[in-house]
Amino acid sequence: MGSRKTTPLKDFSLGTHRCSVDLRLEKLGMVPFFDDLDHDELRVINQKFSATHHHADETIYHQDERARMLRVVVHGAVKLVRHTMEGKDVLLDMLEPGEYFGNLSTTGNAVYSETTRAQTDVCILSTRMNDFRSLLNDYPNVAMRVLDITAERLQSSQEKIRHLTTLPVKERIAHILVMLSEKFGEQSAYGLLLQLPLSRKDLADMAGTSTETASRIMSDLQDRNIINTGRQWVAICDIDRLADIADG
């Protein structure tokens, strides 16, 4: 494995990124609950959204802040974190372009139930919650899709609970890597590369374990040639064996 001098990860920086109307429309069209809409409808909806950029590691909003916006990832990856007073973070999800976050509900005093942080430089489209709600009124199909997607997320959240309570750490980590590869995997010289910066701590916070344990497990996986990994990056060499580990 010769001497590498740079991350295999691509450059997410927004230096050149221009949020053209076309790009916005394209990304909005990728949002699962907008995929029934035609081009003209998307143009109308696009009006309601405004774009913002955030640098990697910047916090987009904080847990417990008053929740006013619904957002969509256009570029980059967003990390969804719930934290405890003791400073132990739980990493709930990593979002890719086309996924939404923020708040859906119009219940008066809603607050965000998690903190979201830019995992790379990101571009985000935001709309006021109320605008989004009236949009749901105008497009009942979209409302149904939003319901479906929320129900799906509930499912997978419950599946995560099952993992946390029944599986040993090694299986949990294997599982997480498989999931991430479905979202962020990209063929490369190093194997199926997860196209986002991903530290041992991130993995640990996702698996509900300590950084040290995550590190030991990753080392073991690398020794067995199942993955290939460096500082903040992971590539999967043998997805089948990894999947085997993931379910016992």
Add this chain to the structure above:
Amino acid sequence: MGSRKTTPLKDFSLGTHRCSVDLRLEKLGMVPFFDDLDHDELRVINQKFSATHHHADETIYHQDERARMLRVVVHGAVKLVRHTMEGKDVLLDMLEPGEYFGNLSTTGNAVYSETTRAQTDVCILSTRMNDFRSLLNDYPNVAMRVLDITAERLQSSQEKIRHLTTLPVKERIAHILVMLSEKFGEQSAYGLLLQLPLSRKDLADMAGTSTETASRIMSDLQDRNIINTGRQWVAICDIDRLADIADG
């Protein structure tokens, strides 16, 4: 503290239970997403539901079965369980009258993602998923409320993940007892009695621990006069101290 000879729990058996139209309407009216509707609208909706009874411990539907129905608890308590091939169950929730379960989504090949079992004798109203969906089309307000409730459940599922990954078992159990008391608590001679049969195994499966550990913790709580407990029942004597334990 004298010698008790019978459970303090009330009798849930359906021997005498008759699902009169009035009772059905009352319970449907309690369902959070129907609470905007007036009496006449409820009567229409009621037509779409049919009632079934199940004895305690009976399975209502199995995980991975094809999901066709949406159901509402009318009488009794329903246990929501996800199980693993290794036979380790995870108890996701206990539902009280007025709560819904089953499937919301119309995605073609949906299957139930959990098993539901009658925790007591129960009476359930069911409707075909498709009928429910068209109902959501006819009553957009209801659709919005369903979305809100699903989003709320997602929140609390994520909060559960936080607990499982960051809190020690004792705190998790204390927390679960507090939650259950909000749903099932009822003043009684023994304290705030949880009005449902609840074994050490149920608690263990909710907290993601072993029956033995759950038992030890319950014994300790009883020794400290925080709870009062017997076979399949729990009463809370000192909810404040319990809440203190629940958050460190």
Add this chain to the structure above:
DNA sequence: GCACTAAAATGATCTGGCTCAATTAAGGAA
């Protein structure tokens, strides 16, 4: 009241994963 059964309690032992404490090395910056 007595006997029976499944739930609960309890004891003893073992271990996965955590914590604390260094050490090593990857990869960006200059």
Add this chain to the structure above:
DNA sequence: TTCCTTAATTGAGCCAGATCATTTTAGTGC
């Protein structure tokens, strides 16, 4: 190429909680 920061690794000891094996007891049914 070298330096420097911070991520990652590795080791050693420890402990919460699991597991296994009994014993006890609550509560039901007779």
